[in-house]
Amino acid sequence: MTDLLERTKPHTFKEFTIFKGVMEWALDGLKQRYSVLDQIHWKSFYTSMRDLLGDSTNAILKKVGEDFGEENFSFIREKYGADTKTAFLLSLQKLEKLGWGAFWNIEIDEEAGKIVLELHNSNEAFNEGAASCYHMTGILLGLSKGVLGEERLTIRETKCTAKGDKICEFVIGKGEDVPALFEDETMTKLADILQDLKKTIKSVVELIATSDGVPIISLGLPEEIDPTLWGTITSFVLAGGSSSSKAVNNGNLKEVLINAEKGTIIATQCTEKTILVAVVGPDTSAGLAGLAMKKAKDKLITLLK
Secondary structure (H helix, E strand, C coil): CHHHHHHHCCCCCCCCECCCCHHHCCEEECCEEECCCCHHHHHHHHHHHHHHHCCHHHHHHHHHHHHHHHHHHHHHHHHHCCCHHHHHHHHHHHHHHCCCCEEEEEEEECCCCEEEEEEECCCCCCCCCCCCCHHHHHHHHHHHHHHHCCCCCEEEEEECHHHCCCCEEEEEECHHHCCCCCCHHHHHHHHHHHHHHHHHHCCCEEEEEECCCCEEEECCCCCCCCHHHHHHHHHHHHHHHHHHHHHCCCCCCCCEEEEECCEEEEEEECCCCEEEEEEECCCCCHHHHHHHHHHHHHHHHHHHC
16 A cells, blocks of 8 residues: 555645535536445445346446446546556545545556455445455456556456455456466366367357356457457346346246347356357358257256356
8 A cells, every 4th residue: 555655646636525516516526526326325226237137237337347447547647647557556546535445455567467456345345155346346457458558358356355255356467367267177178168069060259158247268269359348248138138038927048149140149048157158150050059059058057067
């Protein structure tokens, strides 16, 4: 924390006056207007979204946070003319001022392209039993893209008070520098499942992700495809399809098909917390693709149950 204070000393928060302009019904700071959500409001917002969109709520909150983090980083750099590391630290200080918690033990290794930090007293860690600082995860990812100069970064909340840890801890970096969701043996078996699927239906790309859109594994993904964005959208589509099926009493959702000019996207829920998605060309039989996806799904369920 000392390092943060030293680096941001030239850029104080004197102008950040909480409850300035209350008579005009506005909170001002950094020449911006703020709207404050208390914890009851935030929990109600989260619960309502989750009732409608299930686990994709987490994916949406992450994506919104990521976009905010990127925009906020640019704003801080332009406003203060700060270097990237100082802009990152200033952004964290701003989040602290707004009540998101306190950031400690911030380690930024620009050469290695990796950031590790702690968040104390997170106001988002209330989804008991799981690492649940979803919006903050997205914000930190967006900020980290600015300081590390990388578009393809992975973030993992390795500790969270919601699941019994004393602090929330985040690790951000390139895929290989961030702890995987599963051990090496399981990851190898997941890769084998995707390889078999690819051989059977000649799929263009494949992805296994968590139900809240976090990529677990994809093989040979083209550079222009962002696996995190793809996972987020697929999570949202499956959750919407499931809610739609329940709304008309149509049973549980089996899969979602999206037909486009260049082929078909097939997405299905596997276990409660994993999804499988593949893209096949226009010449691939829909029946064959469906059977192959079901076979891959069954293997995933057996492996991850």
